[in-house]
Amino acid sequence: DADVTQTPRNRITKTGKRIMLECSQTKGHDRMYWYRQDPGLGLRLIYYSFDVKDINKGEISDGYSVSRQAQAKFSLSLESAIPNQTALYFCATSDFGGPGNTIYFGEGSWLTVV
Amino acid sequence: RKEVEQDPGPFNVPEGATVAFNCTYSNSASQSFFWYRQDCRKEPKLLMSVYSSGNEDGRFTAQLNRASQYISLLIRDSKLSDSATYLCAPYSNSGGYQKVTFGTGTKLQVIP
Numbered sequence: 001d002a003d004v005t006q007t008p009r010n011r012i013t014k015t016g017k018r019i020m021l022e023c024s025q026t027k028g029h030d031r032m033y034w035y036r037q038d039p040g041l042g043l044r045l046i047y048y049s050f051d052v053k054d055i056n057k058g059e060i061s062d063g064y065s066v067s068r069q070a071q072a073k074f075s076l077s078l079e080s081a082i083p084n085q086t087a088l089y090f091c092a093t094s095d096f097g098g099p100g101n102t103i104y105f106g107e108g109s110w111l112t113v114v
Numbered sequence: 115r116k117e118v119e120q121d122p123g124p125f126n127v128p129e130g131a132t133v134a135f136n137c138t139y140s141n142s143a144s145q146s147f148f149w150y151r152q153d154c155r156k157e158p159k160l161l162m163s164v165y166s167s168g169n170e171d172g173r174f175t176a177q178l179n180r181a182s183q184y185i186s187l188l189i190r191d192s193k194l195s196d197s198a199t200y201l202c203a204p205y206s207n208s209g210g211y212q213k214v215t216f217g218t219g220t221k222l223q224v225i226p
Contacts, residue, residue, distance in 0.1 A: 035216075040122075042218035043158070043201070090157060099146035099165060099205055101214060105157035 003027045004106035006091050012112045013081050021076045021109050023091030032074040033092040033103070034058075034066060036085075043090070049074055081113040115140050118217035120202055126223045131192050135220040137202030138184040144204035147185045149176055152199045152219065161200070162187070192224045 004025045013019050034046040045058030047066040055068055065077045078085055091106040119138045127133045146165045150158035162169055164185060168177040175188040189196055199219040206213050
């Protein structure tokens with residue numbers, strides 16, 4: 001089983017619908033992240049959380065919200081999905097900050113907004 | 115200028131060849147560097163970390179040039195299984211704000 005699990009893995013949704021992507025991890029890491037990946041644009045950070053009470057916006061947070069329900073769970077919501085939010089979304093974790101900050105990614109969630 | 119720039123490729127090389135990619139970064143305060151490998155439609159996975167001038171792990175060598183602000187990844191004796199996209203990711207800590215910034219990746223295709 002993957003250490004970082006994302007659900008759903010694939011979703012097609014309509015414009016204007018609310019959708020939630022869920023992430024859970026068994027690595028025991030405090031830090032969790034949500035990225036989106038688009039062709040030619042690479043991985044961009046949406047939100048990150050250093051612990052349950054610490055949530056921060058990344059570089060592209062508009063149109064997204066997150067919830068850190070527990071140390072192991074970090075969900076991403078699109079309140080009103082739009083087509084340009086069609087992308088591959090990754091949840092990720094890391095165990096500490098600092099120069100040795102290895103990031104571990106989930107398997108990704110493909111989201112298509114039509 | 116992008117914070118991290120990589121040639122998107124693809125680099126098409128025959129099996130057994132040596133290939134090198136460069137990654138340039140704009141933040142001179144970057145403290146460490148990571149190379150991630152990403153297979154098609156899969157998640158990125160850490161390949162190598164670089165904290166000083168370079169690192170070597172088997173067929174893979176990373177070299178850092180801080181003066182010119184680039185890091186390279188050298189793959190010797192390329193295997194078919196090396197076909198993937200390689201992402202460069204510098205780490206920086208500016209005023210307590212820690213950040214890992216990913217490049218868009220370089221695609222490698224190893225040909226039989």
